[in-house]
Amino acid sequence: MCLAIPAKVEQFTADDNAIVELSGIRKEISLALVDEVSPGDYVIVHAGYAIQKLDVEEAERTLALFEELYAQTGNFPDFPQTGTT
Amino acid sequence: MCLAIPAKVEQFTADDNAIVELSGIRKEISLALVDEVSPGDYVIVHAGYAIQKLDVEEAERTLALFEELYAQTGNFPDFPQTGTT
Amino acid sequence: MQSSANKKHAYTRTLDFKTGCVEMMHGSGGRAMAQLIDQLFMTAFDNDFLRQMNDQASFTSSGGRMVMATDSHVITPLFFPGGDIGCLSVHGTINDVVMAGAKPLYLSAGFILEEGLPLGDLKRIVESMAAAARVIPVPIITGDTKVVERGSGDGVFITTTGIGMIPENVFISSERAKPGDNILISGTIGDHGIAVMLAREDFAFQSSLESDTASLHDLVSVMVEAVPGIHVLRDPTRGGVAAALNEIAQQSGTGMMLFEERIPVKPAVSAACEFLGFDPMYVANEGKLIAVCAPEDTDKLLDTMRAHPLGCNAAVIGEIIADSHSFVQMKTRFGGTHVVDWLSGDQLPRIC
């Protein structure tokens, strides 16, 4: 439920709106639900509204955690086989 | 101006309307503008209204007059020629 | 090649032709569209070409002079006395194919459906189309279906394209009309246009008039057999006989002289024209043809046409004359002459 994606705020437009960008796609969304957003920030966009800011540092920390795990773990089971690959 | 054609009244329908007939074509028209019309009468139909009764006797009289003229007249000029007929 | 019958279907509920309607999903390339094609089009048109189920149909040609013709069919109402948009869409294109004297070989069909069209109506239309194609017979070998939003279409539009093969000794083309040639018509004019017009509810007409919609393939085939040297054939559809004759006149650089009293018109068509302020010369036909031939071929051609059920009211209605203005003239029953010009604008019912 609740399809939402992170996108970068590029510039403010009228009526508490802003243009956000994701891989070259730009869309005008509403900032009515978030405070203190600046261009360059990432926001989580749902149904045309930013519903929360994305904490970039936390995102990197989570990814670093995954990588750490990757470095730690030695062996792991193979993918289960399906099809003829 | 004022395209209108004679048609025969076949039957009365609701709202001072009637079905008229001309060579197998039937159409519902209004009788709001004419008085004392009976089925079998001919009326002059204009824009969906009977605007006058057709006097059948007078029509026959006019046609008879033409025929009379036809019988009287001996010779008459040829059609002017156009095209290659 | 896999037949439609032993293919495994990805759907278990059959289409609801009783209460169902066309929905946007029937055109979006998913399973609903595949089902519509399979349960309706494939079933009604059933033939080996369609069963190839490729993006295109392939067939073998022996080579020679071929023809291609196309018509998009739009009509309100979809069902009218004497026919419907389904059979009309076969006749409309086949008649264009056979106006070259050609034998029709294959048809394609493109459907543009409006969201909300009852599936039952669509089925009736498709089956009427299949029946019309079967009697010729000409297989509908490939097709396409699109669905547009309600309000962006008008029930159904059908575009058919036909290809055919011209017999070796036949050379029919409108620029072959020559002064002295006779102009023939295969029957009464204006039946289709008037029948459709009277079927419109708002005019409150009743009549037993029917559209003349018919495939002329067989009539043409006996005509070219009898007189391979026919100069011109044309079906007087939109714009009526007037448009078809003006086209021939313009394309051949000739004029025409018609005789009003020889032009067959049903009394009911005349009467409807009087009511509406129409001229039957401008009213559409869908099962009639105009032929132009040399004077020496005229009797044979007329007899051949009259011997065919679709030509029993055939008549010689005029002749080609030399005229650098390409005027189509008509000698009226009354004795005078006037120009039968192209239709201007639309033929609208009028009161004056």
Add this chain to the structure above:
Amino acid sequence: MQSSANKKHAYTRTLDFKTGCVEMMHGSGGRAMAQLIDQLFMTAFDNDFLRQMNDQASFTSSGGRMVMATDSHVITPLFFPGGDIGCLSVHGTINDVVMAGAKPLYLSAGFILEEGLPLGDLKRIVESMAAAARVIPVPIITGDTKVVERGSGDGVFITTTGIGMIPENVFISSERAKPGDNILISGTIGDHGIAVMLAREDFAFQSSLESDTASLHDLVSVMVEAVPGIHVLRDPTRGGVAAALNEIAQQSGTGMMLFEERIPVKPAVSAACEFLGFDPMYVANEGKLIAVCAPEDTDKLLDTMRAHPLGCNAAVIGEIIADSHSFVQMKTRFGGTHVVDWLSGDQLPRIC
């Protein structure tokens, strides 16, 4: 045969392409229609076949295996980044013709115009169509024009039908897919559908994405020359790659295994799909093809495709497997597997 240029015209005022609109009279078979055909269609498509001005076009065939394909084109907006309904209507049908490995020969075009369409827009569309046909080159040899009332159409619908000739040694058909065959795609997927979707004003998107609409005749011609034994070709249009693959799987009675990481998708297309809740596998393409060939032909075919401008992002995306259920499966980038089913209903933007 009389040329359009030296014919005498019955009208002296030229069509007003600046401020004029399509009116009902442009479809009613009168002089207004003749003028539209002459000043727009004949001028843009100019060729000897059209100039025959008969109800049909005739041409000479050398005989052999021919193909016929048709597509009705409906699209909103009529003009979109990378193309318009005009060039699309040429590509859509030509691509179906060439998916048999055929050389395209002739096109027909049926127009359904909505009253009120600016004549300037129509001119742009027709000229785009003419340009698209010219580069192939394939002449548009016959056509038809209808006008429907405002509210009964959507600007313009174009149905084109194409015929082509299959080279002798080529036998391409979807039922020829065999377990072990490789599945190739000619480039990035979803460009057309996403570009058109983003062009819709109400979604307030901006992007530099363009439709991939293109004629694949030349790509196919180099492909069949390099590998005449190609088993299957199909252009993944409506319903996207998913629909095309499911059709092939069903028609050949095989299954498929795809590898997500090998499927080329532009980052912007992926991003738009994230915004809208779409899956690019279900998004339409108009200038891409899927090829299925034997493993031993794969490298040569892939190299040939990559050497062509329209195939520079070509990739082997999976292989045919035996599967009586004809499931199309995909190994995800993540390592798991899922079924790439037909699209259900319409792909609608969603929030959950």
Add this chain to the structure above:
Amino acid sequence: MKYIEAFRDGRLARKIAGQTAKEADPRRHYYLMEFCGGHTHAISRYGIADLLPAHIHMIHGPGCPVCVLPMGRLENAIQLAQTPGVILCSYGDMLRIPTAKGNSLLKVKSRGADIRMIYSSSEALDIARQNPDKCIVFLAIGFETTTPPTAVVIKQAQKLGLSNFTVFCNHVLTPSAISHILLSPEIRQLGLVRLDGFIGPAHVSTVIGSRPYEYFVEEFQKPVVIAGFEPLDVIQAILMLVRQINEGRAEVENEFTRAVLPHGNIKAQKLVADVFELRRSFEWRGLGHVPYSALRIKSCFADFDAEQRFEIPALSLPDHKACECGAILRGVKHPRDCKIFGTVCTPDNPIGSCMVSSEGACAAYFRYGRFRDNQSQHEMAGH
């Protein structure tokens, strides 16, 4: 078609034409005006001119409602049709009349205005009932024949309390127009136009009767023969006019006795009198402002009067500068006198109103007469 085809009999036509040729004095010319477009149409359609001797000249009068609607009223109608929430209903004839700038109701319809072509005034009422949230304006035009059906629907609308139904009334009166023509300087003072007699209206007369022409005959001393619209009616009326002229009579004669009574249709006249009243003056295309020549809706039906409901402004707009419609409608010029006839102005792209209706003098000449001049100007191969 009973009582129609019998009046189109070519065999009789040639007899009557022969008789006319015999009786017409070869030493003089006869200038006869058919007031009505219906007669114009019959003359052109059946080629009646081909049957007449060269010294009988038919002059087309202004009796075509489409042709005489002035530019300003047409522009009013076009603006009404573009008013949001309005459905404009009118007869098919009206839709193609061009403004000087080439606009028309059909053109604004193609651009989105909601304009409905109707065949009968009662359809406009039906549309009003079916669209309670829209304002329906019935653009009413026509002569005395077409006015009674308008009166009927206005009364019905009042009875039904249909508050969304209005009529933009443009009904005009025939006798005033005929008088006006005879009073015009070209005829009275300049002698530019000679008129020896009139063919009187057919269907107008079924409603108003033959009596209104009596005053006219007395005042102007020109014979009038009321005639039906079938070609035999017309040719017979011509013969009757030739006879009156030859005999120096100026009387009202009635050839159309099968449908025209001296007093006309009294029921229809009463209905019209209930709903409408005379305008002091009304503009006619070609004729200018003609006193007491048109009707307006009475104040007791003001709710149904579009002119009041929409505060329609009085507009007086000039015709296209090259267009000779005005002079043609007054009988002063012939279509071939117009510089743009058949080139810039054609039935497909009419510039003036006379090119619109098939009853317009220019359209009739384009369709039915033009080829004769062409034939006399150009030698044709094989003839």
Add this chain to the structure above:
Amino acid sequence: MKYIEAFRDGRLARKIAGQTAKEADPRRHYYLMEFCGGHTHAISRYGIADLLPAHIHMIHGPGCPVCVLPMGRLENAIQLAQTPGVILCSYGDMLRIPTAKGNSLLKVKSRGADIRMIYSSSEALDIARQNPDKCIVFLAIGFETTTPPTAVVIKQAQKLGLSNFTVFCNHVLTPSAISHILLSPEIRQLGLVRLDGFIGPAHVSTVIGSRPYEYFVEEFQKPVVIAGFEPLDVIQAILMLVRQINEGRAEVENEFTRAVLPHGNIKAQKLVADVFELRRSFEWRGLGHVPYSALRIKSCFADFDAEQRFEIPALSLPDHKACECGAILRGVKHPRDCKIFGTVCTPDNPIGSCMVSSEGACAAYFRYGRFRDNQSQHEMAGH
């Protein structure tokens, strides 16, 4: 796509999956419910189940707004859409949900109802402004994520004085639904369903924060790990849950720290509190009447409340009798337990709501899981 693709890395996934397999106790089973359809979708779409050892079982929860809308409310919406003068606006997801009789908003749209698919609540407001003569009803559905945008437009409509705009509110609350599931007899008393832990909502939690789950963890002693909707988030959350279970902990943990704060989005919460208030009880499909599980529009915004403006009746309609959606939504049954799964009920002709949204358990199983069972049942050539 920054901060998206990094969380879909298959190489890392295999590592985390390997770690999970290593840490999971082979002597026991782990029953984990992902409450949210977003997680269900990720699990199916990326084939996460293929990466998990067989003794970790994922149970699909009721977290799909489409799936839990009860029949009665859907029927209300369909009737609203068919009301003359109404334009019903809703998210694309809603349009295909079938009633027991197979009707849907898309079907009534195809039959002429004016239904507009919108992407954002603000479009509904635009439609209201562009159609002043129509009544616009915004069919609002969704969990805490989707409620704030509805609150925004209701406030804007009030500010603009848009009297033709109303909202048919069906917003529901996540924590009450989770509690309700854990209180259900199948779990509490019958022990029919075992639940060892929850993957907590991603985007719902960005709005409500992680705190609301604290009560829940204490009350029911089940671990909760809030996780993002990307596949790495999910697999990591599974590992975190396995660890809590192994260690006998029952805590709220947050894997989705990049977007979820303990207190959530306070601005959004305030807006929601301004406009909405709790309903005493609300029907959920599958769960029945759940106390304090939904919101209604406060009386100070009554003008914008479609329930009041249109006097929408309370309807309670049974599901299709063969449909097991209810039991599936409670985690009691699996799609394959439904007799009509994949035969009568398919994504093209869904019978129950779980077959509609790609987040529905039945649709997910049809698209992403079904072939596995087929493969185990049927020997395939060449394998």
